[in-house]
Amino acid sequence: MPTLSINLTNCYGIRQLKGSFDLGKHEGRGGAFSIYAANGVMKSSLARTFADHSKGEESKDLIFPSRETVRDIQWDNSELDPKTVFVIKPYVKIYESETVSTLIANPSLQQEYAISVKSLLAKRKTLTGELKQLSGITSRTETPDIVLAADLGATEEDFSEKIEALQQGDHTVAHLKDVKYAEIFNPKTLAVLKQRDFQAQLEEYVELYNKLVEESPILCRTFNHQGATAVCKGLKDAGFYTAGHFVTLKVGDSSKMISSSEELEDIFQQEREKILSDTSLKRRFDAVDKALGNADTKKLRALIESNKELLADLNDLEALKKKFWFAYFQECEEELNEFLQSSHDTKEVLTRLIASAKEEETKWTKVIQIFNRRFDVPFNISIQNQADVILKGEKPAKSFSFEDSESADGVDEKTLLSVLSRGERRALYILNLLFEVETRKEANQETLFIVDDIADSFDYRNKYAIVEYLRELSKRDGFYLIFLTHNFDFHRTLASRLGLSYDNRLVATRGANEIDLQSEKYQNDVFVSWRGKMGVNERVFIASVPFVRNLATYSGHKSVARSLTEVLHIKANSASKTYADLVDDFSIILQKALPEIKHDRSLRVLERIQIVAEEIATEAKDHIELEEKIILAIAIRLMAEKFMLRRLNDPEWEEPKVNQTRILSDKFADKFTSEQAVISTLDQVNLMTPENIHLNSFMFEPILDMSSRHLYRLHADIKQLLDGLGEVGQLD
Template structure:
């Protein structure tokens, strides 16, 4: 795959085109000095991934262009790009729950739930019809739970199994629950407003029932109707059976359902046409004249046998639901059988989910092995994440070496060091990376100085992670850094070839990515080219350090005279330098520096002028060192001339530039502008000159134009 970028006026990037060819390597490393493009490129890619437009925040009138395409010139999908910022305390992977999922367990669990749900849906579709509860906020499920004070529908239905099996069909199943019980009617019944009227009605009703030939308190209209229905449905009368009713006039034989129905209706009519009972009903009716209760009043008028049941309306609610379930006993039994079978599978899945060692835990285990932090992480709801798809609830334990205690994330962040906070951020990034691997999502990964501010131990832990990511497949990686040491370490650990190790250069406002020149250690590169002026001069500080480490005091002293103005600075020739190089660098016995009689100081001045005259704003490391040496020698030359005290200069044994500047200022020898220039020399050049193979990042980061300008200012002082 190839990744083509074409950017214009995207934050700090005025213009940048490049083709990243991942055919032979899934990784690029880019060294970008501070202020060049690192953050801008990262921000632009992050905009793309999140569907935001990119722009120039300073020059807002400039038109921005952002094209990120593959080798077929097709734009990459936003989800295929992931940007790792240097640090984002709030970052939390949205996909980390995928790492907790065991598909085999979840499939068993989901199938069991699905089969239970299907039976439950069928049953409750019928309960909706019977109850009239067809709304979204008031459903049979909600009302059942509220009526019986339960929290789980399945558990509730299972607990009602015996009750349903022992109950006979009831005419209560013909009642429409929603017509009787709603927010207004329940409030009325709870208020006690019609309590007295209900009791009077019930007393008269019971008196009438006692006088009935057929009915009694235990065998009321509902009971009688249910018996009649059951006998008819089961073919009792069709089989020529009869029943006897004990009436006041003796036994009366009933031989058909129609005859029994008429007898029950006659008894009902006698009761409800009673004038005194009707008066009691009117008293109740007057209490519920509210327009919002009109339907309830009308329903009571048509079903006056309900009134005695309303004295204990909470029990009536339960009885109606029981009647519905008895009416739908076949569907109820099917649900219960499926629930009992599925529950065994569900419980086994939950137990396995609780014990499961997940990808999430493996990420945490590797993290704990590579990083040393005072906290541990766990998921407190692992089974819910695995089985129900819930978001992980992360729990933290903090240890001070003696005691371990649970802490919330916000409290933890308040006590962690910056490095520890960054480590926690890295862990969240790893969850995202692992989630993408699990999904098989091919991702372009832009890593923006992820190791910034870490100590060396943790930097190498991060590099190990980056190596794992590159080797895992599924990722095309671009590592950005302004830290040359980290850039070099990543390049080395990943064994990147030259074409995949890039540096950023700038000409005017235009940026360019080019293969890195030195390949790991600049000094090894320079050793091969010591006969060329810039490399010959820039190697002086390296060889001086080697001479010092080897105890070669004479050569160390001579080379020091090429980094500070000494009495012999102007007389050391290229031949002298060549002999020192041969003695210190034993593999350079055949080295020849020409012309041998030319002084090193003279060559330094010539080479500096060539560098200054070049139009290219980009200076390689060796050129920057040449200019830095020249700047300091010219500055010291100026100060020594103004101080005009050779004894003072000869007695300086260390920190010569600092000592000269101090004396210069004490003697009030320069203007404020001149002193400012000399202060800059003292601030900038020491790290640039006294460098070794482990420390040359400061000069790499320094802008070339800054060094050129400082050289011109110091040269003007020395004239």
């Protein structure tokens, strides 16, 4: 059976804590423990220590960081695997499971998507490699395909379409095929090209160049040197002349028959040299050349010197970018076509997969259904990007629809959190936790859940919804739970609903140097437990007085209620009350349920309360039982009332029917305004004792939460006040 063992020293205020938890699922009972710890004992510290372990972080003592810390957490005699620990905090405002997308993903759809995308990326990588060689772009971040997309104004969705549109254009680019994109489009070169003076000089050059081309008997603006070069190359590569064909070239008003590529190239070259040797054009070229005379543009200057037609392209850099890519596409036509074909194929696959993904009934949806069925909240939740989550593993984008009695409207999570109540915000937190838990279910991942007061601030409906869900988890193979709470009512509810055994219901108490974990003594109705013991256990007999008085009040036995009140307050008849009187009162209320009382019935009640309370205070145990706390509280209040009655010494005092201690303390404060220290002590009596005495079998959490040390100290303080009157702590 799985056993968790912990040995902690100096972990966030825990001086020493050792414990062993048998988490086996015995006789159909879930593998769970519930630990009740009053505020400040160890609950949050233990949860934080486990959280450190789950994240592989060191634990420490924040107040005394120099103290040596020990964190030894074993699972079946081996160190507990951090990945199996999941700490559920009371509340985290913004919490999202890191694994929630696995609840939405469809493995088969995702695999098909991945294969298709992988093939496309491979083709793109090959194309990018070719473009890198041609363009000279070597940046790791601005790769050629990224630069190309930016130049074409393309997104990932229309990247291939923009390339195809460029291919269908009409560009003269033969003069660019050996020029590197990066030689022109780099920061230093562009800084010069974009200077106003350079642009003016370049504009003059291009204007004159175009004029000379228009005046040529062979060329024109739409058929310049670049076009002529392309024609020559195209006819030659196509074997036009070897097939016996001729070209008729119009030269001015005449025409000329051309029968070889060499002859045609020679004619065009002569015309090119004629235009470029024009005196005015050369002067303008020299002005441009001079502007490129610095070291940063040395390479561009050399390019233009050998390729003067390039100058005409520099006055429209955006168009030049597209011409470059058009030229490179001609050089890597095979790689480009393979990429475009793969892109078309992938889009067809994605269209089909996205349609399937949008229709997918995911486990994520089932979690939403679990939440909506169990919890009462004024909103519905859906996912906006289900297809991307399923196929790409993206983070889910949640959408909330807030509903009232008339209509519903969508809101984002931040707005939703601002209008929800505290309990409703915690319910939303629970929803996010469900994603994590259900993910672990799907993965069959063995998990130890450390659940830290998860139901705090919930209304009863949602609280019990959580309890039922936790009960189901506790019965699941591979899931083990340790609940930490400072709410005794929730502790009892968990223990009852989960069917926890005696050994699995623990109470944590703080000693001077260590935390002690003990089985909860009163696992059911406290008074039922006491009823069988009050005949032989004097402390239980005395502590039962408040319970029996409550029963007398509920059942309409006013005389019994008044009689029992006389041993809980200083009344005219209090000093004369004996155990025999208590037995008579108990007999009327409990009747046959009253066991045989074996205590000496002649003993005076107030005297025995004083003696027994003194014994408890002298023992000064770190952990005292419920009945011992009640006796201390009764003794403290009786001594405080006696002290105030003696000091007030009011001959007109009339015993009130209710709130006697409070009435006395108010009178004392009004009369002895300068005795602030005494008034403060009496205020402590009013704060600490009523909840400890006016209790019933359904609600005794305030006493359990109260530190025994506080009661010891208050008992000593009140006794000292009586000693100052010469009463030596006597009650009667």
